[in-house]
Amino acid sequence: MKRRLLAMAALTAVLLTACTQWDAQEPVIGIVDTDHEESTEPTEKNSENSVTNPPATPSKEMEETMSRVSVRVQTEQYDATDDDGALLCTVRLSVPTVTVEGRDAAQSAIQAVLDQMADQRRTEAEQVTELARTDRPAMEQYTTFQGYGVTDSLDLGRLDSRTINLLWTTSDNTGGAHGNTMTTAFVFDAETGERLSLLDVAINTDALSMQLEEQVLQQMEQAPEQYFPEAQQWVPQLLEDGFWYFSEDGVVLLSNPGVLAPYGAGTLEFTATYEALTGLLDERWIPDPAADSQGEPQVALIADDGAPTPTETVQADTSGAEMVLWTDGVLEDFRIWRVTSSDGVTWYRGGCCYAADRLEDGQAVGLTAMLPDVMTNVMISYTVDGETVYRGIGESGKDGSVFFLELDTVID
Incomplete structure (x- = not known):
């Protein structure tokens, strides 16, 4: 089956189930997603699917307390071995801890989501290890078994007293030509701890979605040969939770390997600048001018x-x-x-x-x-x-x- 179809099948599975599905050959990395409750307050509707939200304003607490925000990433690393000492799986997991000074409830809510993802990755490492234990006898009939691998890497997008953006890249190698790699974006409200969707940050959801899709398509046109012929039909998938985040420059949409382009292209990013989203993105989420460092x-x-x-x-x-x-x-x-x-x-x-x-x-x-x-x-x-x-x-x-x-x- 074509690689891109496999990738989209995996993508669909994780979006729908938020858990890991396994077959005998290749693990599919899941995405932890928290339940998103849509507002029940009356909203102005411009069309059947379009919602216009009133501009959000920071609370009095947020205006008075611009909290210091930090993320610390620890590594859990070990080699899982078989009963005879043979290497089964090399595991390197990343475990983030968030600090939001003066906002204990928000800090706890964010940490709960990240802890859930970390626990999921520990479970997946155990599953890959057991897969290696099962596969090893058959593989050793033809070649030297080198062991499988489970690796995490953490990156940060925008980080300030309004929003915390964390990119969690997972890669599981089970003996194929390449690992199964996926990046999941976690976008949090630093005041409440809520995991944000585009619905939460848009003034008008339909208008924002259309502009983001247009920005992606325009950037794809700069190198059309890089993408699959049918890639345009998958662009709306990038608006789902887990595939966008805030950077200092704008809203970034993520395309994981094998979705819009061949696996070798890696993870692709498309940025819609804050200027391009004027009037569509709630002003609360537009960053203040960057402050300068004063010191060495x-x-x-x-x-x-x-x-x-x-x-x-x-x-x-x-x-x-x-x-x-x-x-x-x-x-x-x-x-x-x-x-x-x-x-x-x-x-x-x-x-x-x-x-x-x-x-x-x-x-x-x-x-x-x-x-x-x-x-x-x-x-x-x-x-x-x-x-x-x-x-x-x-x-x-x-x-x-x-x-x-x-x-x-x-x-x-």
Whole structure:
């Protein structure tokens, strides 16, 4: 069967069931979806399917308390083995923890959704392991069994006191030509903790949907050969919960591998700028002009004299150098990333380990990471003059001290 039909079947299944379906060969990654209750308040209807919502306004609490928001990502990693010690499955799961200062109810609601997804991934890892245990005897008749793999990666979209946007990429490899990879977007109201749909953020749902579809089609026209001939008919699927999120630039629609284009094209993103959505998207969800960082980042080993005590801790790796990051001012949109490079010139951004809308004087983030000689595998980012600044973290081969590295080119 054509790969794209398989991909769409998987996509439909997860949207309808929000759970994992398994056959003998390939796991289908599910999407955790919370129940969305539509408003029962009277609304003006422009057509049978179009709803016009009154503009939302932040509560008095939100206006008075612009809460600091952060996301910490921990790694659960292990190798599952058979009774004779043979490798069955390599598991690397990402488990996010959200902090919304001063909004305990919202924080708990968001965390409950993310915990549900993390539990689902633990269950799927167990299922892939059992699949490997079943498949191993037959496969070893023809080749050396290398084991299966379950891997997660977390990325962050827009993160501020209004909305928290988390991208959860899952990849399960069960011995085929490639893994089964899917990215799910979680968009939360940072004030209430509600998981948002387009219905919640639109002034007019039909008009917003039409504009988003048009934006995708226009961008597809720039390279039509990249997409399946029938790709246009699947564009409305991108408006479903789990396939859109807020970035600093606008609303981003996600197309997972094999949906609009062949698997090798990877995950595709289409951005509709906030300017293009004027009058369609509730103004509450349009970000304020980005604030500038005022200060410089600092890094030291936790054991160093004068190093501050961490107020939060995160692991890029389960072992390695234990360091602390802080600032003497304010770093806006502060994040810690995994990063890779083959030549020391071009760097490829990996999963996010930590993110905060700002890091202020008096706050310090403890970080555990493996720091290889010469190269680095972890970096920070923050915003200056509307641009993202990246700095790697290196370790001295002489005295073991840590320091920042200038990175030439960073690719998302």
